[in-house]
Amino acid sequence: MRFGGLAAVNDFSITLHPGELVGLIGPNGAGKTTVFNMITGAILATAGRIIWQGENITHLPLHAITARGIARTFQNIRLFSDLTALDNVMVSFHHKLRAHLWDAMLGLPAYRREEHRMREESLEILQEIGLAHLALEKAGALPYGRQRRLEIARALATRPKLLLLDEPAAGMNPQETMELVELLRDLRDKYSLTILLIEHDMKFVMRLCERIKVLDYGNSIAEGTPREIQSNPDVIKAYLGSQRHA
Amino acid sequence: MVGGGRMDRVRRNSLLNLMALLLLAGILHLFGRYGTDYQIRILNNMAIFITLSVSYNLINGVCGILHLGPNAFIAIGAYTSAILTMSPMEKQMNYIIEPLMWPFSVLNAPFLIALLAGGVLATFFAFLVSFPVFRVRGDYLAIVTLGFGEVIRVLCNAFQGITNGPLGLKGLAPHTNLWWSWGVAAVTVVVISKLVNSSYGRAMKALREDETAARAMGIDPFKHLLTAFLISAFFSGIAGGLLAHLITTISPTLFTFFLTFNLLIMIVVGGLGSTTGAVIGAALFAWGGEALRIVEQPVQFAGLKIPGIPGMRMVVFSLILMIVIIFARHGIMGRHEFNWDWFFRGGNRAISSR
Numbered sequence: 001m002r003f004g005g006l007a008a009v010n011d012f013s014i015t016l017h018p019g020e021l022v023g024l025i026g027p028n029g030a031g032k033t034t035v036f037n038m039i040t041g042a043i044l045a046t047a048g049r050i051i052w053q054g055e056n057i058t059h060l061p062l063h064a065i066t067a068r069g070i071a072r073t074f075q076n077i078r079l080f081s082d083l084t085a086l087d088n089v090m091v092s093f094h095h096k097l098r099a100h101l102w103d104a105m106l107g108l109p110a111y112r113r114e115e116h117r118m119r120e121e122s123l124e125i126l127q128e129i130g131l132a133h134l135a136l137e138k139a140g141a142l143p144y145g146r147q148r149r150l151e152i153a154r155a156l157a158t159r160p161k162l163l164l165l166d167e168p169a170a171g172m173n174p175q176e177t178m179e180l181v182e183l184l185r186d187l188r189d190k191y192s193l194t195i196l197l198i199e200h201d202m203k204f205v206m207r208l209c210e211r212i213k214v215l216d217y218g219n220s221i222a223e224g225t226p227r228e229i230q231s232n233p234d235v236i237k238a239y240l241g242s243q244r245h246a
Numbered sequence: 247m248v249g250g251g252r253m254d255r256v257r258r259n260s261l262l263n264l265m266a267l268l269l270l271a272g273i274l275h276l277f278g279r280y281g282t283d284y285q286i287r288i289l290n291n292m293a294i295f296i297t298l299s300v301s302y303n304l305i306n307g308v309c310g311i312l313h314l315g316p317n318a319f320i321a322i323g324a325y326t327s328a329i330l331t332m333s334p335m336e337k338q339m340n341y342i343i344e345p346l347m348w349p350f351s352v353l354n355a356p357f358l359i360a361l362l363a364g365g366v367l368a369t370f371f372a373f374l375v376s377f378p379v380f381r382v383r384g385d386y387l388a389i390v391t392l393g394f395g396e397v398i399r400v401l402c403n404a405f406q407g408i409t410n411g412p413l414g415l416k417g418l419a420p421h422t423n424l425w426w427s428w429g430v431a432a433v434t435v436v437v438i439s440k441l442v443n444s445s446y447g448r449a450m451k452a453l454r455e456d457e458t459a460a461r462a463m464g465i466d467p468f469k470h471l472l473t474a475f476l477i478s479a480f481f482s483g484i485a486g487g488l489l490a491h492l493i494t495t496i497s498p499t500l501f502t503f504f505l506t507f508n509l510l511i512m513i514v515v516g517g518l519g520s521t522t523g524a525v526i527g528a529a530l531f532a533w534g535g536e537a538l539r540i541v542e543q544p545v546q547f548a549g550l551k552i553p554g555i556p557g558m559r560m561v562v563f564s565l566i567l568m569i570v571i572i573f574a575r576h577g578i579m580g581r582h583e584f585n586w587d588w589f590f591r592g593g594n595r596a597i598s599s600r
Binding site: 081 | 437440441444445446448449451452455456458459460461462463464465466467473581
């Protein structure tokens with residue numbers, strides 16, 4: 001991926017297996033979010049391919065990729081601030097709506113049934129994520145940690161098979177972070193998700209992820225289990241700078 | 247709260263809506279019978295403004311798109327319906343410089359068909375411009391739509407063979423009465439409220455709040471913005487037809503950017519994004535426009551005679567708009583909507599959860 005003269009992501013390849021919990025780490029500016037943006041179609045990759053379940057989705061628009069079962073959260077929270085938490089989640093069900101516009105405009109039973117079902121399922125997700133009691137609050141008025149969780153709820157509501165989380169633990173205190181580890185494991189098992197996440201909190205990543213991929217200056221420099229990564233000299237160099245020995 | 251309570255509330259609210267409509271019909275009937283021409287004129291204006299502002303608010307308030315060309319769709323609706331309701335005889339009398347082009351010269355239709363045709367043609371034009379319009383966003387979109395509004399006005403001036411150019415069309419039959427104008431207004435409010443409160447409306451609001459996030463949640467922006475744009479254009483076109491047959495004379499000068507600007511005042515004062523606000527804004531504008539005529543009358547003050555200044559009303563309107571924007575940015579309603587539950591607040595604002 002090139003932005004003008006800058007190659008943000010140069011040599012990167014990752015294969016995700018169903019049900020995996022994979023971490024994507026790297027120093028600031030390594031190109032992690034750009035990888036997410038390319039996978040979800042938020043930006044179009046200038047080179048390379050993205051294959052999803054045997055289909056080349058490299059040049060599909062964002063909403064079409066979501067419809068194929070890839071959902072994401074954002075590093076800088078991007079909720080629909082003026083809508084309620086419940087509405088935020090219900091929006092994600094819209095792309096699966098079968099009722100036509102006129103069904104909705106005339107309030108026909110076909111539409112009303114679906115609306116009811118969307119509402120029930122959204123409440124269920126909010127319940128699961130621990131936000132049911134805040135369903136009617138405006139998303140923008142929620143505390144920061146709750147907003148992060150609501151983003152996960154909203155992404156889950158698109159019924160993804162692959163969930164991309166961009167720094168889900170950012171700004172959370174240690175206890176909230178540990179709760180998040182449990183939550184993500186539960187969600188993965190319950191919805192049989194594959195999760196790829198970006199995170200700077202190493203404790204969180206090491207505890208949660210089964211496999212870790214390290215990115216630096218747009219190139220993958222290492223891949224392996226948390227234990228392997230922790231002792232990989234290239235990774236240490238990328239994070240701490242090279243150590244000169246006499 | 248259990249599910250049954252919710253259904254009861256829905257039923258109660260529908261009943262109240264129906265009663266409100268009947269009450270409105272009663273009031274209209276009384277005015278139709280005993281009201282002066284002047285009062286009836288204001289009420290007709292009010293209904294047309296309500297139709298226009300509610301459909302305009304769908305784009306600017308709900309979708310969050312700064313669209314500055316509704317005057318184009320109003321003009322298209324007005325001219326289409328006017329040309330259709332005029333008899334061939336009237337057409338010959340109107341088009342003195344250049345005769346009306348065939349087949350428009352022989353087309354003739356009843357008022358309802360003419361109104362619908364105006365709406366449909368406005369929708370068609372909206373569809374054509376939507377492709378360039380929705381390629382851009384923000385200020386750029388505002389400029390493109392503003393340009394479109396001007397283009398249509400200039401075309402109305404230029405195509406003498408169709409629109410009779412700057413001479414305009416005179417002596418249209420005064421078909422618009424209280425029932426037509428308020429009937430259309432009621433239909434517009436009901437249809438657009440239903441849309442806004444549906445899943446489609448939620449998707450439009452999501453696009454307003456954050457387009458990238460909305461797309462990431464599977465919302466196709468073009469499809470939803472286009473839907474809103476077409477519906478808005480349809481009702482604007484119909485309102486244009488009503489306007490033409492209310493004032494019975496139309497010319498391109500009626501459909502300048504000024505008209506758009508007035509609509510913008512209505513929806514901003516009422517509260518961008520609120521249908522209720524759009525209704526209130528339009529009603530206040532129609533009523534206030536007349537009530538403020540006193541500021542244009544000559545005043546006798548302490549022996550001094552100040553002559554009336556025509557156009558003073560618009561100065562006052564601009565001041566009101568500025569005050570609203572500075573001190574009450576969210577308008578009268580903000581983004582809230584009228585809700586019968588306000589009157590029945592018994593602590594059951596809680597959500598129905600099992």
